[in-house]
Amino acid sequence: MFPPKISQLSSPFSVFRPNPHRVSFLQPHFPSLPLPCASHGQKLSCELKPPLSSNFPSFTSISISLPSSNLLKVSEIGAPVCSGENEDKGISAELNDLSRNGVVYKKTLQLVECSMFAALTGLVYFLSNSLAIENYFSCFFSLPIVISSMRWGVDAGRKTLVATTMLLLVLSGPVKALTFLLKHGLVGFTMGTLWRSGASWNLSILVCTIVRSLGAVGFVLISSFLIRENILALITINIHASLTLLLTASGVNIIPSMGAIYSLFGILVLLNSGSFMFLLHLLYSVFLTRLGMKSSLRLPRWLERAI
Template identity: 75%
Template sequence: MIPLRISQLSSSFSISTATHSLHFSLLRPHSLPLPLSSAFHAPKFPLNVKPSSFSNFSSLSLSLSVPSSNPIRVSEIGASICSGEDGDHEIAPEPQDLSTNGPIYKKTLQLVECSMFAALTGLVYFLSNSLAIENYFSCFFSLPIVISSMRWGVDGGRKTLVATFMLLLVLSGPVKALTFLLRHGIVGFTMGTLWRSGASWNLSITLCTIVRSLGAVGFVLISSFLLRENILALITINLHASLTFVLTASGVNTIPSMGMIYTIFGIVVLLNSGCFMFLLHLLYSVFLARLGMKSSLRLPRWLERAM
């Protein structure tokens, strides 16, 4: 590469050649500061230089003499990098914190734990349905979602719920995936979110009972659609016939209305869901306390004294 030098003098232009260097002298009447963000452009005028004169040159050096009144400082340059012909500036990426307390490590740990809990839940539910032992392990299907919600908040519980649903959708089909979502998934997400926020047992059991009841009714409606049979109507008709028989056997000549039948049906569903959620709260509290998460739980006084 041949050295090239440029210096500012008066108002003429000259080219000087030497053994190892070529000097450009740009002569102008006034000294102008060189902007930092723009690249140097060669002067646009014809240059008559013979290529043979450069055959023995080993380098070409370019030197710019900037007036002393406007010096270039390193602190003014910053972290920008000039690339391309148009002088586009790119900011160098900042170093990322990869320590155990950094945000990247925590996000990675959250993603790994949620995926493991989702895989475990989907595998257990799939095997339980395949072996027809779902009734024996149904109380543990919501536990991984509760743990994810308590450890990582709403975001972690939602990721575990969605990942489990998608896994069951691939393995077992939409019917089993919707069954898990309505009967176990939303219940576990609601319970874990309420426990994460520090809600009391009364509020948690009440809301989880409502969610469980709505999930049960939704499951009945989906089953009716798939079977092309109104299962809800069959339940209410059988309940009406049973209640009429009991009243007739008791000597009461009264036929219950359908409004009363629907009210009794709703009360029975709420009682069933309420008892199940109370037992589920008790079981999960004992299990999580044994896992070392007792400080994250808000237990009632009678349970704390018993534990």
């Protein structure tokens, strides 16, 4: 595209009409100007026009006609050849960003917090088992995993869970590590995942209750395998004997079947786990609210009013 031609200058406001084969420009009027000769078969034509009016200075419009063939061509713009170098520079600049909002700083802070939470949980669990005070601190064993999941996402909660389990495996052996994983680790990871996704309390308590119940049954089965004794059978036999004694004392001559005993055992485990998880939700909600993470929680209305 060449510059447009000014066809006429009749008023201060001129009309521009583009012409791809004509180039026009304004030049002050002189009696005669020699024009260069045509080269390479190009045709040059000059037209001298008189001034349009006496009110304006005299100008001469000189038009140059060029052949229709495109003498000058610009190649099409293609993809850059060194795109990989630009990407590498962008990645390196991103990795070299050590500010508080940089990727490296956030990942380093996440790794440090996860490792500190894992070390604290493993140390507290190890000392509580050694001093036989596990029942007094068992409600806090899942809290570091929940905090990691709420602050940095599900990936951070999984890292804290795995790091704590591996630390306990080294310090206390596989039995204590499996005990923590089944009774506390999976519960904290499930709770942190559901709270991170914005699930309601009803769904969170229900799912955590099921996970806690399965963990308790798994712990019983593992303990039975280790001591070479069927603890689950002993529990169900004791329940059967106690229920039969109660029915006989009340004057009802009915002997419950083993299916009813297993059902009763499952209901009792679910009730125990459900009440524990409700209290755990209540405790963790108050604790996280005091830490300034209330905006990330989805609390019921009655608890928000109380807090």
